[in-house]
Amino acid sequence: MKTILIVDDEQSIRESLKGILQDEGFRTLFAPNGEEGLNLVKEDNPDLVLLDIWMPGMDGLETLQRIREGHPEQLVIMMSGHGTIETAVKATKLGAYDFIEKPLSLEKVLLGVQNAMKIGQLVEENRSLRARLAKDYEMIGDSPAIRHLKEQISIAAPTSGWVLITGENGTGKELVARAIHHQSHRREKPFIEVNCAAIPEELIESELFGHEKGAFTGATAQRKGKFDQAHEGTLFLDEIGDMSLKTQAKVLRILQERKFERVGGHRTIEVDVRVIAATNKDLDEEIRTGNFREDLYYRLNVLPFHVPPLRHRIEDIPKLTHHFLEFFCSKESRETKSLTAEALDAMVSYSWPGNVRELKNIIERLAIMTPETIISERNLPVAITGRRQGAKGQGTPSAGQTFTFREAREEFEKDFLIQKLEENDWNVSRTAEAIEIERSNLHRKIKSFGIELKK
Template sequence: MNTRILVAEDEEIMRITVVDHLRHQGWHVDAATNGTDALECIQKGSYDLVLSDIRMPGLDGEKLLLEVKQCAPRTEVVLMTAYGNTESAVNCLKQGAADYILKPFDLDDLTFRVQRLLNIQAIKIRCVSLENCCGQRQPLIGSSAPMQQLLNLISQITQTDSTALIQGESGTGKELVAAAIHYESRRADKPYIRVNCAAIPGELLESELFGHEKGAFTGAEQTTLGKFELADQGTILLDEIGEMPLNLQVKLLRVLQEQEIERVGGNAPIPINVRVLCATARNLSEEIKKGTFREDLYYRLQVIPVTVPSLRDRREDIPALSRYFLQQFGRERGLTFTLSTEAAAALNGYPFPGNVRELKNILERLTVLAPAPHIQLWDLPVEIRGGEGQSTETGEINLAAAVAVAEKLCIRRALKKTSGNRTAAAEILGISRKNLWEKMKQYGIKSS
């Protein structure tokens, strides 16, 4: 969508001159002969900038400025006048005008001012996007076959604007996949806005997505832009889309079909150009059967289905992921963390029901609580390293880890049988007393 500018000027020669000059710069420019007509144009469409004379019949420039700040807060307003003074300029700037120009003015200077304001506007939107995504940009790590398939699919769909539905278990990295799709696409330098549909109450979600007009509901003291408007020209991620209420699903379907939104309390459609990505851990086919998700919306979202594999389906990636997270936490603490062979084997054998998020959380905990940077088997949580009463023949544990669990269990039983007598326990185990002491130290076992 091209930059849209509205020129409100009652003097015909000035209006035509300014409009023709701005159009020559490649911008889409509309014209209005007075403030009232200009306000109607703004209420019907979306403009990046309004260039208005101050003295006009009907609605003058200063009143138009106040109206624009209420109904289109993202639109910048530049006021022009042949009767200006310092006090008038200061008042206009205090009321929210982006600039103030005295007539007659140089058209090249006008172009410079307009371009500067548009650049500042783009930076503001970019800052919102970066703040929204802060901490979310992490690489997709993995050389396993499922990950290679996923990465190949991402590279294919980044060159399109088609809607994608990203599905996978909780903790698999669906948000990272969505970010990768955006930042490798042709919209990479445009806004990337995320909305967690599960974190916002249903009655507030509509306003969050589509914005609201002043007075639309109690507490709506000013017009507020929604996430879709903030994401214009870029990408929006609707995370946990399965949690969206049915009444909003209908409105989202219309947005996808018509490429326009309506603010809460508004009566004019606002055109948008946004790529929509959705993510969910739910089985939407099952939700359709339950009547909690619309079938027509499901098929509209699933133009490109993307499935993120669970960590247990790509165990080959656990070592690389572990190294990455340990390096990340090590930089924060000024240390170099490593895993012992036994600890790495135990991690590789654990099923990780919480997927990559669980692995990351476990490693962060270890970097805080482990007594030394070289992490040993006994530093791991008991559910990973195994414990008494746990079977070592589950098929879910690595051989080295299984041997370590069995050794630890035998030593504990021998010490218990001999009431902590190491010499007697070593004889039962068939090893030397020194060997027993070394293994007790390795596994953190005390005689008592």
């Protein structure tokens, strides 16, 4: 049952509101002055406060100010029989949700209460959603590398410095970007993500800067770009190493001047954004080959972060495995499952070329496709168990074996292809697209390695 606190020095008003609100199913509390009202707000945390402005002692505006200082999200509707526009504006600036004039109208009171309750519900849902998203993007791990990364994030996040995150594919660069935003002073503002590699070259400018109506064929209306959308928040430019030199020059100008024009427009728009960029490429090498602007690199690389690959933080694999298994069993309405010690040892022994993303995908498959509640080593993909068997002397080199570099490379390549084929349900076309080689070339490798395709 929702609770409404009525703060008014007139007993007749309190009694009238009590009857109206209790008939509508609300629990009511009462206070004849601001001091008692403040105490009830602290003790009972009501869903809504109906607060009179003109009261002896502490008036309504001072009471409102004190409420907002201690309970900034408390919903308050002001009431007054001597209201002026100036008073209403002042109450709104202090944080009042609404202003109702006396004598009170039954319809106006109920409408104001219902609308305020809807706002309260939206605020609560938003808070719950933010908490759930924060959990979904939580950085899991206690290894020295991850502890150091978390410490660096806590130091850098509250500042306004631009950030450059490097690391292999699948290591969790987006998680680092979101953690920085979540711990920054911009956390209540938008976090806007742009995958620079996924947007066609001819559309990237429109995507970043927006466009005016008629700027090009198909531009039937004005559209805000990502920089606009991220105003006062954070803009995450993922895979920035894949951005063209032409677009890099425009991004550099925005970072320097903090203003831009939309495609096809002439009006200058000023923005306040914190830019976080990420890449899996070696930007020093990209600069040497002429594919990345050196001035943009130095502009972005104010606060550098490097996300370690999973093979450099194997202590985190058991915790990550448990976390993902619990998550996917819950998500897919499966009975809670666990791994045997042998299966977990196999997971730890594997090199994880696809990093945390690969681990997450495999755990999702195991959670869905394993009928038993205990996941054993035989349930794991052959790429993982084969690697362990090789360590015991059944394939890949062990201490007593001599392999040439070519043989070792071929053995690794075979294991990698088997793993990727499994991930794509043995579909050759999808696998070729995923690992970015020609389908015919993949067929030749499958045949040369003697890999038997499963149906």
